[in-house]
Amino acid sequence: MSNQSIHIVSTTAVPVDMENVDTDQIIPARFLKATSRDGFGENLFRDWRYNSDGSPKKEFALNDPAYQGKILVAGKNFGCGSSREHAAWAIKDAGFDVVISSFFADIFKNNALNNFLLPVTVSEGLLKEIFSAIKNNPSALITINLPDQTITLEPTGRKERFEINNYKKTCLLNGYDDIDYLLSIRDEIETFENRHA
Amino acid sequence: MAKTLFEKIWDQHVVKTIDGGPSVLYIDKHFIHEVTSPQAFKGLEKRGLEVFRPRQIVATADHNVPTVDQHLPIKDELSRMQVQQLIANCAKHGVELYGLGHPYQGIVHVIGPELGITRPGMTIVCGDSHTSTHGAFGAIAFGIGTSEVEMVMATQCLLQSRPKLMRINVEGALNKGVVSKDIILYIIAQISASGATGYFVEFSGSAIRQLSMEARMTICNMSIEMGARGGMIAPDDTTFDYLKDRAFAPKGAEWDTALAGWKELFSDTDAVFDKEIHIDAATIEPMITYGTNPGMGISVTGHIPSETEITETEKPSYLKSLDYMGLKAGSAIKGKKVDYVFIGSCTNSRIEDLRMVAAFVKGRKKSKDIEAWIVPGSKQVEKQAIEEGLDKIFEAAGFFLRQPGCSACLAMNEDKIPAGKYCISTSNRNFEGRQGPSARTLLASPLTAAVAAITGEVADVREYL
Ligand code: SF4
Numbered sequence: 001m002s003n004q005s006i007h008i009v010s011t012t013a014v015p016v017d018m019e020n021v022d023t024d025q026i027i028p029a030r031f032l033k034a035t036s037r038d039g040f041g042e043n044l045f046r047d048w049r050y051n052s053d054g055s056p057k058k059e060f061a062l063n064d065p066a067y068q069g070k071i072l073v074a075g076k077n078f079g080c081g082s083s084r085e086h087a088a089w090a091i092k093d094a095g096f097d098v099v100i101s102s103f104f105a106d107i108f109k110n111n112a113l114n115n116f117l118l119p120v121t122v123s124e125g126l127l128k129e130i131f132s133a134i135k136n137n138p139s140a141l142i143t144i145n146l147p148d149q150t151i152t153l154e155p156t157g158r159k160e161r162f163e164i165n166n167y168k169k170t171c172l173l174n175g176y177d178d179i180d181y182l183l184s185i186r187d188e189i190e191t192f193e194n195r196h197a
Numbered sequence: 198m199a200k201t202l203f204e205k206i207w208d209q210h211v212v213k214t215i216d217g218g219p220s221v222l223y224i225d226k227h228f229i230h231e232v233t234s235p236q237a238f239k240g241l242e243k244r245g246l247e248v249f250r251p252r253q254i255v256a257t258a259d260h261n262v263p264t265v266d267q268h269l270p271i272k273d274e275l276s277r278m279q280v281q282q283l284i285a286n287c288a289k290h291g292v293e294l295y296g297l298g299h300p301y302q303g304i305v306h307v308i309g310p311e312l313g314i315t316r317p318g319m320t321i322v323c324g325d326s327h328t329s330t331h332g333a334f335g336a337i338a339f340g341i342g343t344s345e346v347e348m349v350m351a352t353q354c355l356l357q358s359r360p361k362l363m364r365i366n367v368e369g370a371l372n373k374g375v376v377s378k379d380i381i382l383y384i385i386a387q388i389s390a391s392g393a394t395g396y397f398v399e400f401s402g403s404a405i406r407q408l409s410m411e412a413r414m415t416i417c418n419m420s421i422e423m424g425a426r427g428g429m430i431a432p433d434d435t436t437f438d439y440l441k442d443r444a445f446a447p448k449g450a451e452w453d454t455a456l457a458g459w460k461e462l463f464s465d466t467d468a469v470f471d472k473e474i475h476i477d478a479a480t481i482e483p484m485i486t487y488g489t490n491p492g493m494g495i496s497v498t499g500h501i502p503s504e505t506e507i508t509e510t511e512k513p514s515y516l517k518s519l520d521y522m523g524l525k526a527g528s529a530i531k532g533k534k535v536d537y538v539f540i541g542s543c544t545n546s547r548i549e550d551l552r553m554v555a556a557f558v559k560g561r562k563k564s565k566d567i568e569a570w571i572v573p574g575s576k577q578v579e580k581q582a583i584e585e586g587l588d589k590i591f592e593a594a595g596f597f598l599r600q601p602g603c604s605a606c607l608a609m610n611e612d613k614i615p616a617g618k619y620c621i622s623t624s625n626r627n628f629e630g631r632q633g634p635s636a637r638t639l640l641a642s643p644l645t646a647a648v649a650a651i652t653g654e655v656a657d658v659r660e661y662l
Contacts, residue, residue, distance in 0.1 A: 019514045020390055020490045024628040029609040033261070033275035035235035035282050037343075047630050052616070076510070077391035080424060080490070081628060082607075083326040084233065085342035106360075106394060106426050107326060111342035124510070165358060167218030178344070179244070182352040185213070185221065186249075189354055192212040192223055 004116040005175035009097050010143040010154075012069035014061050016045070017131050021074050022081035023108065027090045029082075040086050041093030062094075066138040070097045073130055073142075077101075078119075079108025088112045098144050100151070102127045113168050114178065120144055120151055120162045129153060146172060199465035202431050203362055203397050206337045206462070210320045212354060219356040225319040227254045227349050228305045229292070231261055231283040232609070233324030237347035238286040250353045251291040255314055258283055258296045259304045263611050264572050264599035267297055276610060290350075301444075303575020303601045306330040306543035310414060311577055313443025317432040317459040322349060326421045327543050327625065332429035333413035334436055335462045337397070339427040360426045361395050361471040364464070366402035369478035374659040376553070377412035378545060378623065378642035380404065381419040382484035382494045384476065390492035394424030396472065399464060404478035405430060410439040411549035418544045419625050422491035431463040483658055486627050486640040487530055489518035493627070495530060497645060497657045503527035521629050522637050523617070530655050533639075534566075535619040538650040539632070540643055541572030541599075542606035542624035548578050550623065550643045554596075555587040557647045557658075563595035564653030570597050570612070572604040596650065608633040621649040 031043040049060050056063040072091060078101040079087060088111040091099060098118045112119045122130070133140045133155050141154040146169065152159045164172075171177060182189075200208070212221040229237075234256070241248065248254065261276035263269075271277035280297065287294040295301040301308055306327050309315040315331040321338035322328060324346040331338035341355065348355055367380060385392070398420050405413065413430050420428025437456060440446045447455045482496035495501065503526045507515045519526055524533075540546070540554055551573060563569045571591055573579040579601055582588055591598045605612040606624040613633030614620045620638055623646050624631075627638035639655065648658040 017513060018517065019511060020492075022490065022626075022628045024607075024626070024631050028630050028634075029260075029607040032232050032609060033273075033279050035279060036239065037236050047634060052634060075514070077394070077424070080390060080394075081326065081626060083324060083340035083342055085236075085324075085344060088342070103391060103394065105391070105424060107340055107342060111344065114342060114344035165218060167215050167356070178356045179348050179351050182221065182348055182354050182356070183246075186352060189212055189221070189223070189352055193353075196209070196223060 006097060006116055006118050006146050006172045008143065008145050009070055010141055011071055012067070012139055013071035013073050013100070013130070013134050013142050014067040014069060015131055015134050016061060016072065016074045019075035020077045020080055023079055023084050023087040024081055026079070026087040027084065032084060032086050037089050038093065040090035041095070044090040044094045070095060071100060071142055071144070072096045072098070073100045073134065075101065076103045078104050080105040083107045085111040085115070088115045088117050092117045100127070100130065113172070116172060118144065118146065118172065122151060122160055122162065126153065126158060126160050129156060129158060199467040199469070201362055201464040201468040201470065202335060202399055202429060202462055203337060206318055206320065207359060209318070219358045221354050222320060222357045224322050224349050224353055224355060225253065226314060226321045228309055228321070228323035228328070229254060229256045229346065230305050230325065231258050231279045233343050234286065234346055235279065235282050236343045237324070237350055238290070240347040241350050246351050248290040248292065248350050253353060254292045254350070255309070256283060256287050256292050256294040257302055257305050257308055260603045260607065260609050262297055262602040264602045264604045267600045273611065300576050303577065304543045304546065304603055306418065307546060307574030307578065310334065310410070311443065311575060313440050313446030316440065316446070316455070317436060317462050322355065327418050329420045329425070329427040330414050330418040330543055332417040332420070332427050333410060335429060335432035335459070337427065337429065340421065360397040363393055363396040363398045363425070363472040363474065364470040365398055365400050365474045365476065367400065367404040367476045367478050368402040369404055371404060371478050371481065374483055374644060374662055375481050376642045376644060377408055377415045379481055379484045380478070381416045382486065382491070382640065383481045385419065385423045385492050386484065386494035388423055388474065390422060390490040391424040393420065396425050398425045398428045400428060400430050406433065409549060410435060411547040414547070415544055419491065422625055432459050483642065483645050485530055485645060485655060487522060487524055488515070489521055489627055489629050491625065491627060491640060493518065494640070497531055497655060500529050501526055531657060533619070533655040535621050535639065535649055535654060536566065536568065537614050537618055537620035538567055538569040538646050539572070539605045539620055539622040539624065540570065540646050541574070541604050543574060544625045545623035545643050546572060546574030546578065548581050551578065551582050551587055552585070554643050554647045555590045557644060558594040558596065558651065559590050561594055561651050563650045566653050567650050569595065569650040570599055570605065572599045573601050575601050605632050607631060608636070621646045621655070
């Protein structure tokens, strides 16, 4: 929805040091029965976060009070599997604005961008450094600068540029969404339809 | 200029391209289901919009539906509400719905093709990752998120960047007992669960050409499991024969015109792909997965990789998955006892899959320790199975033929695999909890699933043919 925007995020981060995190882990299917977009944060990583009796699993980073912040850091191929946008909603609803990984699954990436959740793709090397920095010191800061397209791991000062499509960047900076744009060219779409039929 | 199949279809659907940005892609067909559409309808209404082209949308209820006693109200309140919401939304916005009780109802990726709604040269989307299935007809078909569902409802368009293109050539003849599910599990095991991320994949080669439409759909269905945006296969006589006379296929002169267009849909000989992979069909054996992503596949005669075969970065997820699966590194998979056999899902629930299983189990009996479920992909598949007498064969073999739906493919409806139990499943995902909290999934072909039902363990179907 077009009431948000992202510029600079500078916070501590929560690590999920696991590769191939699929959207069934991010939000299991049994929680997809709602018909609104809200409240999914509660069940983010449900089965990794809680035992079957509902008690929290202490060792999982989201349950560790030492880890706070608006940035989630995860291993390669994050968000693979089901196209459920509920995964992006859950992460956003749980208070995150940025997800960092060395590789994102396509559909998840689009879903995230459509919900003003910024996926930042970093090199394998930087990802490793981030994991060890925040595990050593959970109060380590990470800064994401969207206008400059840079990410900085503050404790080591290592800085890297990340890619984002120019159009999407403009949307995120200004709080626009794709529907606003597509609606504005409906005439052109209708002209196309006449040709296409 | 030489073009790939993908480029031919893509170029025909670009309304315009934003400078330095994505293209506006026109969508011909939009499938929806109860799980990923309610928030889109809500969003649309919040903006004060109507559905732009309701006649280009087809809806069904599949994920949440029970697969027994479908004439009764759905017991689970939230599931029932979601299905009711779909009925209300479709009625309000003039969208055709094949809901529970309708003779066309079924899993969205099964009904589109069998009704002839899915056709070559189309752009097709659905708020569901396995929309890639429809690519088997030579269409650009891919899964989208709910915000995108809303976009298509509002404008019949999506903003898309053109993906990179990959071609996977599978040449040669398949071994006895090896079917299309084995081909795709083999490919994913080779290139990993993220091996095709960022790509749209065309499958080609003599081994693909000789496959039926059902078998092609199985392959395209699982292209998402290697990260691909979608998979596709150029249409040919097999495609055209399959489509002819289907309920919504063009008829008469319209058919002739359509057919002439479809015959142009192939990758030109000198078309260029960003990446090409070659696979020798003869090296493929019956496959099975041991871990918790579809890339963790091995031949049924193989062994689970030992720790030394795994790279450092892969180790945490590898160890976690073996722990979850209760399997030992380095051990053989053959002979592993299983508890459940699930034959169904948009990957393998078509009539041909049911026939394949029936032919194998005919005159045999399932092991007494096994619970064996067969869930047809649609009402039409169910009807045909009964007409062909397959139901009798399943019953005699001790299999439970249920009613159509997604069923135990995902733990969202009543059909779940209990915690800790092993299930050989013809579905597409072996993620943790996919078939129920703490359920353990081994993905395999309908044949490998059928032989497991008989023997009660992971077996090599070739020894029984
Ligand atoms: S059968 Fe499984 S994979 Fe296919 S649409 Fe249903 S839930 Fe998704």
